[in-house]
Amino acid sequence: MPWLLLLLLAILTQIGDACRNGECCFQELSFWERDSGSVEGPRKLLCYRIFPKDFECSWQYNGDPTNVTHFLRCCLRNGDCCYFEAGTTNRVRFTDQAKVSILQNVTFWVESRVGNRITMSPKITVVLARAFKYDPPSGDMVISKLHGRLMIEWKTPEKQENAIAEYRYRTWNGTWEQGDCGGQTNADVETCALQLEGPVAYEIQLRRHKKDSPTGQWSDWSQSICIPAEILKIPEMNYTVGKLNNSGKRDLILDWEPKQVKQPLNCSEKVNFSLVLRMVSCSCRPKAKKKMKLEKVIQVSGAEYDAIIQTQGTIGPQLNRTFHIPAELDSGFIQDAEFLNISTSEENMTMQWFSLERKVRRYCIEWYPHLANWTDAKCALESFQESKNNRKVTYSWNKAFGIMDLGKCYRINIYASDKPHNPYSWVTVFSVHHFSGDVLKAGPSHFKVKRIIAHEVTLEWNPSPLSKCPGVLKKYVIYCWDETNNKTIGYDVNASALEYTIGNLSEDTFYTIKIRGITTTTFGAWSEPLRFKLDRKPAHKFPFLLLCVLIFAAIVLVAVPVYFVLKRVKIFLCPPLPNPSISSATKFLAEDMKLVRPWTGSSNTMEDVGLREQLLIIEVSSPKVEPEVGSEVKLLNFEDPKGIPDIKERQMGGENDPLLDLELPSGYRRQNHVEIVGEDGPQDPRQLCGQDDDDRKKNGTIFHLSRGRGPCKDINTFSSFSSKTI
Template sequence: MGRLVAPLGVLLLLLPPLSWQSGACRPAECCFQDLPSPHGNSGSGLGPRDLSCYRVFGGGHYECSWRYDGPREGVSHFLRCCLRPGPCCYFWAGSATRLRFSDQDGVPVLRSVMLWVESRAANWTERSPEITLRLHEWVKYERPRSATWKYLPPGWLQMAWEVPEDSTQLQFRRRGPGRAWELGDCGLQDEPGFGGGDHGDSGRSRSCLCPLEAAEAQEFQFRWRRLHWSGAPGGPWSDWSDPECVPPESFPQPAVTLELAQLGQDGRRRLLTAPEQLPEPELPEGCRGATSGAKVAYFLRVHMRSCPCQAKATRTVRLGRRKLLLSGGAYDVAVVARTSLGWGPEQMLRVPAVPAATHTGPEALTVSVGADGTALRWEARAPGVTHCVEWQPCGQDTAPNCTLLSPQDPGSAGSGTHSWSPAPGATGQDQCFRVSIFASAHPEKPTAWSTVLSSYYFGGNASVAGTPPHVWVQNYSERSAAVAWAPSPLHGCPGVLTAYAVRCAEDGGRVAEWLVSPTETQVTVRDLRPGTRYTVQVRADTAWLQGTWSPPQYFSLAPQESQVFILSVSLGSFVTILLVGTLGCLGLSRAARYLWPPLPTPCASIAVTFEDSQREQCLWPTWVDCVEEALPPETLVVEKCEGADEVPGTEPPWHSRLAAQNREPSAAEDVPRAPLLLGGLSRWPPALEAPRRGCGPGDEAAAPDSDCDHPAGS
């Protein structure tokens, strides 16, 4: 019986309803009575248009809508529906431009029907263009609801929805401030990165990749429509979604003034925030509401880096003129913007911890080390508060260790205690710790903590570990020396090292000690005795115990020598060098006379000169024409020059005299001769002496006092 119900229902939808035959019209159904004859067309062109009829997805009903731009007064709209071939019916819509009906209202939704709208007034009728379709197959989706956003840097935004069916086409439009709409398509939904079940469990999640603007806000709207398996449209576009307002990718950071006060007696310090005018991006028209997603909100985020074991370490408040109370621990204070895209970049400010101090008195930290571990004891300020004990090795950028002590944990007499033991298998290490203790009556609030105390503690044997690793002596002088040492390992633990002690001892003699500031690593030891051996040692002292002396370092000063002896040795060396130089110079001069004797220069001498009255002289050739030859010595004979035409009182030319000298004398000639060796010639400078004349045999008798050269032996 059930197999006949479905075919019967389909048959009833295909057959014309009974109202088509009876002619009776019921309310809200398609009436098959004839309408009055239409009046003439107004010709204004303002009649109905853009008719769209469809099945509403998931609603179980059908709907037709159109647009009308004509006069509103006295107008009535009629939706006409006709089978081809077959009868026609109409729906009266009054002045409305949207009509809803069901498959029971007389319209054959499984068959192709022709639809149009007639708008009638008192004396005119306007008609829209006709459309033909099967209403059951032409489906319109509801408009998209709010999307899920996902920011994809750089410059893209992915929006995802749960679509009604698998075959769905998505489209968007966007605009910026003061700009018109710009249409865009979301692409094929089966491509990688565009959904495919990435955003839901139903397997019908689809997404759209939209561009972001770097410096301005945008308004997005989306719509979708059904697609057939062939890719052809299966229905009209849905209505546009509500605006999706997207802030700019980057926006200016606000200028905020932060003032941090000093730590007070209550262990807290005030943080004052004073922001200037907060920047707001310009918004598109559809995003100017109070709840617009394009708006930017600024917040102040305070994160307590100290005491990381607390339940909640971060507090976020709206940015404005505020006063926050912070402890003496370390904090991160950030100004951050929040938009519909999420939290924006942070403007970070690091607040360092207040330097630890060496506490004395009732609030002092007492540390005791035993076989079971290390125990801390301090004075609690108020009962019923939670304490946080934090310790961190100095010089290490690691998260500190901490422990929360509930209000019932503190010991008797209002004191707080805490102890810890070394881990199994761990060996003791000599290192410096910063120990801080915080207290709060509301530990769930990170801005409700206060500092009880903060100090440094050196774990291990400080007496041995504090010994300077290297000691040396430098800069010796006549009666002093400088003792230097490498800084003690306690130097890096503020407040632990109080002084250095330096000891200097003579071998079998006096001993002296000096205390030096913990910031100094050198001291000068004076009044030392030359030639004496000394021993120096250094130790590092703390406030509660003395350190261990360093290994001994030995040194001695050279014996002092007499100044008179040094002066005598210096003077003797100078005199010796002077004498050796003088004697060497004289010896070289005498040796030079024998090694390099002076050579004669005969060509440059004038052997004989004659009287000026003779106007002629017997001269040697010039030195340029002389060629030195090794010839045997011969006697130089000076003769009186006489010629055939000689005039008394004159001398023959010099070439005649040379010729007479070279010829052999005859027996008949009786010429006086004066032998003269070449080596006995004297060279007289022409500029200092007048030339001398040679004297003949008759010259001496004629003029005995004349200035002439007499021959040898005369």
């Protein structure tokens, strides 16, 4: 069967020539059509040495990487070529045992096959042993700020000394800015110094390169280093403190809003906020201080604390803000602390209370005078061993340690903890004020009657010494005994009151009154009884005189307004008659008097009657009518006329005196009405204008001149004046 042996030999030969995994395969690849005009294909091929002893080639591919198959082709110096099949990845890593020379020039290129087409990258020739590519900075980095410069420090990768480094950075909306870190001379630690501007957040990346290696490659960029904006000040913070609950704790609520700063793409703000709580109360206890992560709500006891808020960014100094949390005053007892008994003498002092139901290893007792500085407080620690049969805790000390002065007010605080070194573990047992003295003798003094009015009495007293101790004196109780009716009434009075009025008392009755104070635990002693009588008061006489005065005053108050009201009504309903002496109707204007022609009669008559500012009345009578004896011409003048002859002289005129040629002034011709008065009464002037001269003589008219134009356009002369003319 020689043919069978030949077949087995051929199979073994093919198996020996097959490509092994991790080695460069020297078999021929099937031929595919080369696509030289396509824009798709591999590019930027790099081959280099990576540490500790491997080698790597990487490239980029333009196009859809889904159905592509990459082949890394290598041609040695002797002309032999091989290939590595990469599949869809764009990176091939191999060792010095991959049948590829590392000390001689090797030509590399990439063939990418899609379907029945193939694209090739540009060829490169490199000596792999000298083409170093260092690792980028990695691991923990130390970031600090020195003299305004940002310092980044990292550990040198193993066997990668003698390197140079570069950095690049960007802000939240900027592009990459690149800089040089310089050569690294330290074999253990490498550093990079950056000059950054402004309190903004930065994203920084680093890379390394072997010094004096022209064929070497830069390492990849390191992972992003996020540098938050430097914190220039701590955020504003408010806090509120709640009331103590039944567990002896209260809520400390912190409220702050850190300033939001815009971050670069791959960064987030890294600012650490922490709270350092330090217990101030009970100075004799072990130092209790603890740092913890800052939270919104923290539970603390009713003691006094200092809280320190610490803010630490990636760079910049740590910023602190301290605020003071005052102690909870007069909190009283918590739910399971039921009893407190304090006895004080001149030699020693003893306190007793029931322990808490929770686990307690240490009690802290402090006391100090009321209104004194708490820093002067006396402090003592008391260890407690829990017992099922006995929950009472007793603490006593002698005069040498310091006791409370009698008759004074003190503040007492007792705290408990199962972990004395932890400030968060302390709880308040109680916080009260205590009067160190005989409470029975500390009642109100100088109790007396202040005044008695009608059916009530007002009492007053000096305050009790207990009232100066907050929370000790709860109230006063007044005891009132009606001796006549043998009836007792009690009155509760506020502890801050210094007087009280009792009403609804009966007249002609004896009363006995006492007062005492009441504390939270005991009743004070009664004051000395106060006895008084409420006398019957005589009836008062009716005040007739006062009533008369009030009636008279009421009449005056009513009469005066009525008088003035009636006076105003009278003026309104009955206005006064006009006074001619003050009327302008009786006066002639100066320019109107210039138009009156002077009188040219006999010398015995008046030559100048001074017509200015006078009212002229002209009486005309018929010649057939005899003048009456004693009649006279009436010249109305409200001022004494000057230069006018006597009335009797004016009566001497005769019938032959020339007629008065009187032309009415132009102002009077413009009047709308002329009233003519005759013996028969007023007549219409339109009738007179139609009469002849004889008729007018018979009528003997009297013309009253008034402003307005009459029906007669011109009246120039008047005939047959009477013997009494003007």
